[in-house]
Amino acid sequence: MPSRSICGVLALAGLCAGAAHAAAVLKIDLPKDSPVVVLSADPGDSSETARGGAMLLDLHAMLSLRNSTQRRIRGVTLVVTAQDVTPGGKGSVSIASDVGPEETFPVRVDLRLLRPLQGSANVPVSIGLDGVLFEDLSFYGPDKLSSRRTMTLAEFEARRDRKYFKSLLAEGGPERLRQEIVESMARQADRPSLDVQVVRGGRATNLEAEKQVQFAFLKLPDSPVEPTEGVARIAGNEVRAPRLEVKNRSDRAIRYLEMGWILRDHSGGEFLAGSVPAELNLAPGQKSPILESTTLKFPQRGSSTLAIEGMTGFISSVEYADGTVWIPSRTDLGSVELQRVIGPSGEEQRLVQIYRKKGIRALVAELNKF
Amino acid sequence: MKHPSETQLALLAGGDLAGYRERWRVARHVAQCGDCQAEMNSLRDASEQVRGLAAELPKDLNWNRLAGEMTGNIRVGLAAGEAIARFDKPAARRLRLGWNAALVLTCATAVFLVAFWISLPQPQAEHLMAAFKRIRTERIGSFVRTPAPPQDEVVLEATSSSIEVKENGRTMSLTHPHSDGATVSVSLQGSAGVRYVDADTGQVTTNKVYYAEP
Numbered sequence: 001m002p003s004r005s006i007c008g009v010l011a012l013a014g015l016c017a018g019a020a021h022a023a024a025v026l027k028i029d030l031p032k033d034s035p036v037v038v039l040s041a042d043p044g045d046s047s048e049t050a051r052g053g054a055m056l057l058d059l060h061a062m063l064s065l066r067n068s069t070q071r072r073i074r075g076v077t078l079v080v081t082a083q084d085v086t087p088g089g090k091g092s093v094s095i096a097s098d099v100g101p102e103e104t105f106p107v108r109v110d111l112r113l114l115r116p117l118q119g120s121a122n123v124p125v126s127i128g129l130d131g132v133l134f135e136d137l138s139f140y141g142p143d144k145l146s147s148r149r150t151m152t153l154a155e156f157e158a159r160r161d162r163k164y165f166k167s168l169l170a171e172g173g174p175e176r177l178r179q180e181i182v183e184s185m186a187r188q189a190d191r192p193s194l195d196v197q198v199v200r201g202g203r204a205t206n207l208e209a210e211k212q213v214q215f216a217f218l219k220l221p222d223s224p225v226e227p228t229e230g231v232a233r234i235a236g237n238e239v240r241a242p243r244l245e246v247k248n249r250s251d252r253a254i255r256y257l258e259m260g261w262i263l264r265d266h267s268g269g270e271f272l273a274g275s276v277p278a279e280l281n282l283a284p285g286q287k288s289p290i291l292e293s294t295t296l297k298f299p300q301r302g303s304s305t306l307a308i309e310g311m312t313g314f315i316s317s318v319e320y321a322d323g324t325v326w327i328p329s330r331t332d333l334g335s336v337e338l339q340r341v342i343g344p345s346g347e348e349q350r351l352v353q354i355y356r357k358k359g360i361r362a363l364v365a366e367l368n369k370f
Numbered sequence: 371m372k373h374p375s376e377t378q379l380a381l382l383a384g385g386d387l388a389g390y391r392e393r394w395r396v397a398r399h400v401a402q403c404g405d406c407q408a409e410m411n412s413l414r415d416a417s418e419q420v421r422g423l424a425a426e427l428p429k430d431l432n433w434n435r436l437a438g439e440m441t442g443n444i445r446v447g448l449a450a451g452e453a454i455a456r457f458d459k460p461a462a463r464r465l466r467l468g469w470n471a472a473l474v475l476t477c478a479t480a481v482f483l484v485a486f487w488i489s490l491p492q493p494q495a496e497h498l499m500a501a502f503k504r505i506r507t508e509r510i511g512s513f514v515r516t517p518a519p520p521q522d523e524v525v526l527e528a529t530s531s532s533i534e535v536k537e538n539g540r541t542m543s544l545t546h547p548h549s550d551g552a553t554v555s556v557s558l559q560g561s562a563g564v565r566y567v568d569a570d571t572g573q574v575t576t577n578k579v580y581y582a583e584p
Binding site for chain 2: 258
């Protein structure tokens with residue numbers, strides 16, 4: 001019986017680059033009864049170098065984990081912390097994969113820490129477990145980062161998309177499947193993306209005058225939540241303090257929802273800016289406000305500055321009080337407004353990559369596994 | 371008729387006019403001249419008032435000592451006035467020069483600081499501000515007990531190459547391979563994430579960074 005507890009301390013000592021010399025310590029600490037165990041941790045080409053007045057730690061670790069249970073795992077989330085560098089911040093690495101009993105799987109951790117030169121030479125980077133999602137949607141872990149919800153939503157999206165592609169395969173054979181995959185690749189290539197900053201404080205720093213802009217809403221027919229009104233303040237390339245109101249139109253209580261946020265610039269281009277999540281307790285038929293004080297800032301790219309003109313919101317996911325979730329259907333996502341800005345699910349991206357690398361036969365074989 | 375002088379009248383009123391002939395001549399004139407008689411009566415009244423005031427002074431008053439002290443005080447005052455007069459003029463010139471120099475130095479310092487701040491790259495500026503903040507909050511004792519006003523601060527950043535959480539000029543980034551399929555997202559509750567398919571493992575990987583409010 002392999003030990004289910006591994007507290008490995010991997011000293012990446014002597015990682016020298018140039019004149020700089022430093023050492024970093026990677027500490028992997030999983031619970032004793034963890035359903036996954038660490039088989040190895042390869043530091044790869046990690047390095048620590050001096051950059052001006054700061055030290056830069058580049059950590060490229062490849063962990064090898066094993067499913068030590070007799071159940072299939074669908075997702076694992078590891079939490080990454082560096083208390084000496086960012087005491088208030090942390091990171092996570094989640095893997096969505098189908099791992100059978102006793103199978104091994106890799107997890108790559110590419111981490112970069114920038115800290116002042118003064119201070120201790122060693123920067124302990126801790127890796128722990130936040131959660132494991134099984135095929136039957138049961139969950140193990142402390143869930144401090146709400147990874148249960150995140151991985152459950154991802155699993156629902158994966159099941160929805162596999163079902164969709166399998167239905168295409170059943171209807172039109174591999175050619176119909178290929179056609180849809182190619183269209184998906186084209187959409188991914190055309191999808192605009194933006195760099196985004198989350199600014200704490202809420203004061204608009206843009207020189208342009210601030211204006212209050214009303215949200216427009218995309219109504220998804222099957223959504224259990226209906227956004228009724230919303231405003232946010234916009235100044236140039238900054239948007240802040242969204243205030244929304246939603247109504248539960250289902251017959252079940254809702255404890256969490258997420259609203260996607262699409263921005264439109266002065267030239268008519270649309271971008272998915274982010275999401276407005278809300279933990280709430282929304283009884284059937286009840287309305288609730290959603291208030292956020294955070295500011296989103298879209299840095300200038302090259303010579304062009306984003307000038308935000310309008311906003312559109314849509315309900316992107318809902319979690320009921322009993323833990324079950326709602327996500328938009330493929331029909332909902334097929335609307336013109338959403339299709340040009342919403343990225344594909346992780347599963348759709350994975351299936352597209354299988355087609356790219358191995359062809360349509362491999363894709364059909366992959367779909368038939370489920 | 372020639373009137374006697376005011377001094378002669380005053381001495382006659384006080385009984386101090388010397389010489390019998392002189393005293394007789396002035397007294398005879400006063401008896402015949404109304405103006406001089408009125409003047410002498412006035413002098414006699416004043417003399418009576420002085421005698422009355424003198425009667426109120428302490429009996430053992432040492433007039434010589436009082437006169438000496440008054441003379442000494444007057445001399446000290448005159449000496450001090452001369453000393454201040456000598457000191458004031460050059461001091462005033464030095465003060466004006468000092469203020470001018472301070473003004474020039476202040477302006478030069480301000481110009482230097484503004485130029486320095488403008489030319490400083492943003493990360494270094496943020497780092498410097500964070501260092502000042504740390505000095506303020508760690509080394510000035512009770513002053514830190516007054517909470518600093520909240521300042522805008524970029525705490526999360528999501529770009530096509532990495533996601534970062536920043537704190538006091540320090541950064542933790544999770545990097546990912548450059549990929550056309552990477553989907554970047556931020557949540558207003560304090561997280562930034564990127565999702566991509568790892569080319570080596572074929573797994574859907576989601577990296578996130580979180581910022582916890584203090």
